[in-house]
Amino acid sequence: MLELFKPYTEELVKIVILLALISLAIAYLTWLERKVIGHIQSRLGPMRVGWHGLLQPIADGIKFIIKEDIIPAKADRFGFILAPLLAFIPAFIVFALIPFDGPQAFTVGGKTYSGYVADVDIALLFVMAITSICVLGLIVGGWASNSKYPLLGALRSVAQLVSYEIPMGLSVMGVVLMAGSLSLVRIVQAQERLGWWFFLPQLVGFVIYFICGVAETNRNPFDLPEAEAELVGGYHTEYSGFRFALFFLAEYANMITISAVAATLFLGGWLMPFPSLLAPYLSWVPGIVWFSLKVFAFLFLYLWFRGTFPRYRFDQLMGIMWKILLPVAIANILVTAGVMLYLNR
Amino acid sequence: MSNTAPPAAATAPILKEDVMVLNMGPQHPSTHGVLRVILKLDGEKIVDLDCDIGYLHRGIEKIAENRSYTGAAPYMDRLDYIAAVSNNLAYVGAVEKLAGVQVPPKAQHVRVILTELTRIASHLLWLGTHAMDIGALTVFLYCFREREDILNILEMTTGARLTTNAFRVGGLAADIPDGFVEKTRAFCDLIGGRIDEYEGLLSANRIWLSRTRGIGVINAGDAVAIGLSGPSLRGSGVKWDLRKAQPYEAYSKFEFDIPTGANGDTYDRYLVRLEEMRQAKRIILQALDGMPEGDFRAKVPRVLKPPAGEVYHSIEAPKGELGFYLVSDGSANPYRVRIKGPSFFNLQAMRRLCIGHFVADVVAIIGTLDIVLGEIDR
Numbered sequence: 001m002l003e004l005f006k007p008y009t010e011e012l013v014k015i016v017i018l019l020a021l022i023s024l025a026i027a028y029l030t031w032l033e034r035k036v037i038g039h040i041q042s043r044l045g046p047m048r049v050g051w052h053g054l055l056q057p058i059a060d061g062i063k064f065i066i067k068e069d070i071i072p073a074k075a076d077r078f079g080f081i082l083a084p085l086l087a088f089i090p091a092f093i094v095f096a097l098i099p100f101d102g103p104q105a106f107t108v109g110g111k112t113y114s115g116y117v118a119d120v121d122i123a124l125l126f127v128m129a130i131t132s133i134c135v136l137g138l139i140v141g142g143w144a145s146n147s148k149y150p151l152l153g154a155l156r157s158v159a160q161l162v163s164y165e166i167p168m169g170l171s172v173m174g175v176v177l178m179a180g181s182l183s184l185v186r187i188v189q190a191q192e193r194l195g196w197w198f199f200l201p202q203l204v205g206f207v208i209y210f211i212c213g214v215a216e217t218n219r220n221p222f223d224l225p226e227a228e229a230e231l232v233g234g235y236h237t238e239y240s241g242f243r244f245a246l247f248f249l250a251e252y253a254n255m256i257t258i259s260a261v262a263a264t265l266f267l268g269g270w271l272m273p274f275p276s277l278l279a280p281y282l283s284w285v286p287g288i289v290w291f292s293l294k295v296f297a298f299l300f301l302y303l304w305f306r307g308t309f310p311r312y313r314f315d316q317l318m319g320i321m322w323k324i325l326l327p328v329a330i331a332n333i334l335v336t337a338g339v340m341l342y343l344n345r
Numbered sequence: 346m347s348n349t350a351p352p353a354a355a356t357a358p359i360l361k362e363d364v365m366v367l368n369m370g371p372q373h374p375s376t377h378g379v380l381r382v383i384l385k386l387d388g389e390k391i392v393d394l395d396c397d398i399g400y401l402h403r404g405i406e407k408i409a410e411n412r413s414y415t416g417a418a419p420y421m422d423r424l425d426y427i428a429a430v431s432n433n434l435a436y437v438g439a440v441e442k443l444a445g446v447q448v449p450p451k452a453q454h455v456r457v458i459l460t461e462l463t464r465i466a467s468h469l470l471w472l473g474t475h476a477m478d479i480g481a482l483t484v485f486l487y488c489f490r491e492r493e494d495i496l497n498i499l500e501m502t503t504g505a506r507l508t509t510n511a512f513r514v515g516g517l518a519a520d521i522p523d524g525f526v527e528k529t530r531a532f533c534d535l536i537g538g539r540i541d542e543y544e545g546l547l548s549a550n551r552i553w554l555s556r557t558r559g560i561g562v563i564n565a566g567d568a569v570a571i572g573l574s575g576p577s578l579r580g581s582g583v584k585w586d587l588r589k590a591q592p593y594e595a596y597s598k599f600e601f602d603i604p605t606g607a608n609g610d611t612y613d614r615y616l617v618r619l620e621e622m623r624q625a626k627r628i629i630l631q632a633l634d635g636m637p638e639g640d641f642r643a644k645v646p647r648v649l650k651p652p653a654g655e656v657y658h659s660i661e662a663p664k665g666e667l668g669f670y671l672v673s674d675g676s677a678n679p680y681r682v683r684i685k686g687p688s689f690f691n692l693q694a695m696r697r698l699c700i701g702h703f704v705a706d707v708v709a710i711i712g713t714l715d716i717v718l719g720e721i722d723r
Contacts, residue, residue, distance in 0.1 A: 310547070
């Protein structure tokens with residue numbers, strides 16, 4: 001049996017490390033969110049558990065696990081149990097394809113290893129496909145709860161997430177056109193060759209991608225599916241304990257995914273900024289640090305949004321998507337394709 | 346309506362369409378208390394709605410009949426508990442009118458200062474919760490930060506923060522404490538900039554505009570017909586403020602403007618309330634500058650027995666016209682206390698404002714009407 005896994009030792013070890021790191025990152029993203037928003041709102045955020053509340057995510061995790069697991073009597077048991085998993089698992093799968101570092105990231109015992117689990121030719125397509133599965137979790141959860149508020153929340157999320165997939169998919173097409181590949185590793189390498197990160201030539205696509213990304217992850221100002229003021233808790237109103245935590249973690253995992261993909265596609269992934277200027281001094285910094293910094297910048301933007309913006313109304317949200325983002329994204333593809341044609345004449 | 350209506354068979358729906366009844370409240374994060382709204386929804390659109398009230402009924406009017414005139418006063422703080430001082434002022438004012446008590450000028454000034462501070466506090470709480478309902482969490486905490494200062498001033502003056510029982514028949518319970526003037530002045534210096542800060546977060550924000558402009562529109566005629574009062578009425582452009590229309594206490598001495606809106610929508614009511622906070626600050630500063638010397642309380646008998654008769658006294662509370670109708674039979678207890686609370690009347694506009702809007706707008710409209718259930722249910 002073990003023989004069967006032998007050729008995949010490298011991948012398996014990386015997956016284990018990745019799972020641990022991502023879980024930790026998600027846990028501390030919740031802490032960071034509470035801290036950042038706390039300071040925006042002239043509060044301190046968590047301060048009691050550990051130094052500046054650093055152990056708060058662990059305390060929260062323990063609380064979620066030991067809470068009573070309630071399944072409403074009228075709920076559809078199968079769907080109710082399935083839904084959080086449907087939301088949670090795809091959110092983690094995606095990380096297998098994110099290049100945290102380049103092909104020659106680190107050397108252990110004379111052998112060089114890459115900074116990602118897998119480099120697939122259709123990586124970008126795969127990432128977008130898998131992230132859309134999360135929507136199923138929300139629908140199933142809202143439907144299986146057999147309650148009105150979750151149903152409304154689920155309906156909203158279906159409409160919202162499915163619609164925002166479209167401009168999101170279109171917004172990255174410009175990058176694909178410029179890089180000539182769907183592989184995330186090769187997209188970063190294309191940026192290295194070009195000398196420009198893609199956010200400059202693809203500024204329109206970049207902005208659209210991030211707006212859609214915020215909508216995809218149900219975050220402010222597009223957090224309608226779980227708009228607390230109107231829908232109590234949205235699709236997860238009936239969920240509690242660890243099942244709720246799974247939804248919650250999936251949302252944060254998706255935030256990291258969106259940020260990581262944005263960093264890869266538009267901000268040059270593991271590449272160093274201003275290489276001609278900084279390379280003599282900072283070439284010892286591993287690529288994963290640059291990558292993490294870029295992801296962090298996006299995550300901070302997410303939190304900043306939450307601390308600042310009110311919430312859009314459902315019809316307005318759809319209006320922005322169909323009337324503004326979609327046409328602009330299509331125009332962006334056409335312009336990019338035209339310019340590429342002209343340059344490659 | 347039209348002569349060219351298609352035959353009935355063509356319009357018969359293939360799929361059965363049904364309205365969904367959604368029960369919002371009484372336990373709901375944004376019904377501002379224990380209001381129950383029964384929504385009939387077509388998708389997310391509101392076809393009809395019904396407000397169910399009474400979850401907070403405590404029989405305050407009846408309780409007051411079994412208390413002395415002074416003993417009933419603390420109960421009135423429990424009406425609009427967000428602006429307890431205003432309730433107290435209206436009730437005490439009604440009793441003074443009934444008993445013919447003259448309040449010394451110093452007490453009048455302090456009363457104006459405290460009620461205007463309460464107006465700011467009430468509007469701050471309104472702004473915070475209204476913004477939170479629309480998703481802007483940060484404004485809520487900023488507003489509570491400033492409200493805290495007002496509560497501290499109330500605490501040093503009356504000894505309590507929420508249900509203050511601030512005034513007595515004939516004046517105040519005690520003279521103003523040391524440091525009151527300085528602290529109030531410091532707050533006035535602060536609040537102007539802070540209101541600008543809230544405006545910076547909301548007034549020009551595209552999302553805020555799209556969530557409040559054209560939402561819950563009511564024209565001046567309808568607003569008057571329904572009986573709206575306070576900022577909800579002035580948002581529709583009706584320049585009616587009891588502080589100007591029938592001045593009580595020392596209001597005739599002070600200069601201030603009555604802000605009005607033009608479109609009668611949620612955004613206009615928002616602007617009106619923000620401007621009212623600035624005007625309240627202006628009034629407080631004038632009252633502090635012109636603070637007269639002298640007694641803080643008129644001579645009032647320990648057991649108050651007003652002559653038989655009836656009186657109606659109303660003030661401009663933060664939420665609108667708050668009136669007390671008192672009937673005396675000459676004994677130490679009031680024969681009847683009838684409370685006209687602004688929230689109850691403002692709530693009547695709910696159905697009209699909401700129909701045709703979305704579920705998300707219901708919370709915005711509840712917010713813009715600025716209701717408080719303690720006063721509706723009494």
